[in-house]
Amino acid sequence: MRQQKRIAIIGAGPSGMAALRAFAAAELQGDTNPEIICYEKQDDWGGQWNFSWRTGTDHYGEPVHSSMYRNLWSNGPKEALEFAEYTFDDHFGRPISSYPPREVLWDYINGRAMQSGVKARVRFAHAVRWVDYSEEAAQFTVTVDNLRTKETVRETFDEVIVATGHFAFPNVPNFTGIETFPGEVIHAHEFRGAERLKDKRVLLIGGSYSAEDIGVQAHKMGAQQVTMSYRSQPQGFAWPEGMQEVPEIVGFDGQTATFVDGQVREFDTVILCTGYLHHYPFLSRELHIESPNNLYPEGLYRGVVWQNNPGLCYLGAQDQWFTFNMFDAQAWYVRDLILGRAELPSAEARAEHARAWLERFEAAQTVAQQVQFQADYIRDLIDATDYPSFDLDEVVRIFLAWKADKQANILTYRDCTYPSVITGTMAVRHHTDWLDEFDDSIERYLETPKPQVTQ
Structure with a gap:
């Protein structure tokens, strides 16, 4: 009798949380999931959405992952990143504005993940140091440091999902003088x-x-x-x-x-403000993406499966117009491959598929073409899974309206509102203009200001 598969997820930010949610959704449908262990080096999940005052190294001496800062509000409409199967209406129970602050978005992704009951699968304060692959055993060995106990453990897995993101290792060029x-x-x-x-x-x-x-x-x-x-x-x-x-x-x-x-x-x-580099210090060059930050990194079938070793998958490795819902589409597809719901084509077929998409990517020169390219990419993944479909073309329209709003006034675009493409709910304007709002706490954001009394 075949032993139960073991799957490692590296990182519990939005991409890793999407993978955990995808497996939880399959379990609700009656599937038997493999054993899943998610390693996260921070003390809580959320990845970039975890704000820390620290820079350089954290309290464990590890490189600080998050680039978040105080008073960061979403710089894109929330309607473009809304989960298709867990809406803002589901979470907040009322309309909110189109550009929430960081803490509100963290609360949203945390709420969905908590509803899934998957936190027990995450080993927090665990830093992955190295991933080895044995051709003979067809298994990965993952070496991990428990940052609290200072213990090092090595565990074997059938497949590995890299969900560490690529906006944490800064590109720092030199400048004369x-x-x-x-x-x-x-x-x-x-x-x-x-x-x-x-x-x-x-x-x-x-x-x-x-x-x-x-x-x-x-x-x-x-x-x-x-x-x-x-x-x-x-x-x-x-x-x-x-x-x-x-x-x-x-x-x-x-x-x-x-x-x-x-x-x-x-x-x-x-x-x-010179960008970030793909950096996976726990992976050998044979498994490591070598790509600029773009919409279709080379070496990945359907943007997720490592061509040279399909037991390794990446989530969220692309440059991004879409975010949370794209990570979902990727996670659902990777899950289906692991569960045997979807069949992985031959290496030749995968390479041909990637070549066709790379040609489409290279032909997408304008902003509108690039946004549409990523929408079509997500549609391709959703069509291959049971992730709920939503109006991707309407999201493209919202993205282009957002760009136009910024051109009209870079200081006031966050006061604009859009309808949800999932529920149709129209966002409400925040009670205070963004330029005049200096409190980004969730309490302040969700409060209902008292009406002004006129004398």
Whole structure:
């Protein structure tokens, strides 16, 4: 009689939680699940959505995973990330705004996972150190440190799901003369709040979402001047007075930075918004993704199955327009492969499938094409499983409306509202304009302000 399969999930952030939920859903349908162990190096789940004041290393001496900071509000509509089988209505029991703060979104993903009863499968404060694969045994050996007891354990598994994300290991380029800069220099990964930037002249190096959001946060919190240096092209928003984009930096001389267009400016603080790298220190190069951050990393069949060893799967390894619901679609498909509900094609067929999708990805040049590409990718996964279908094209429309709202006013787009594509519920406007809201707690967010009494 065949021994029960053993599955390791590495990471209990949104992707790992999606995998646990997927197996729990199959169990409710009468499937017999394999033995599942999820290793999470933090003390609780949620991955990036766990805020910590710490930077560098945590209280165990491990690299801090989360890049979250105080007063971080969703920078995309919640309607674009809503779980198809656990809605915001299900969780909050009432309409909420389209751009909740971090604590509210953590509460949402935590609520779904707690409802599934899967927390017992997670070994918290367990850091995976190495994953070996034996061709002869067709098994993985996972070496793990229990960070609380200081014990090292080695366990064997039939399949491994890597769900550690790829926005935790910062890309830190060098800049000529940066060592002479007398002020603070940090990566966005270490940024923990814009309050300390009040009255400061801030330089953000980078031209994407981190620079945009930290820049707007700094402006909101009273920075004297916010300058964003882009390498390829400006973001092009109608920035308010006190915010400006400049081209690529040439170098530093003390507090003075020089840019390729000849501009020279002085700064008090430099924040590197230079992105993140795929980094899996527990995997050998034979199992490790080697890809820039893009919508379709090479080496993965259907964006999840490692082509050279299909016993290894990745969740959430793509650059992301969609997030939580894409992780669900991936997790449901990986689950079905493991349970035998879906059949894995031959290596040749997998390679051909990947080539076709890579060609589609390379042809997607505009924002609209890229969003539609990822919607079609998710649809392909959902069509192969029993994950509830939802109107992906409507989500694409919401994404494009979001982009237009940002172009109209980068400071007020979070006050806009959208309908749920799952329930049809229209979001409500938050009781306080985002620019005037300085309390991001869930208590403040969910409170109903007392009506104004007019004299």
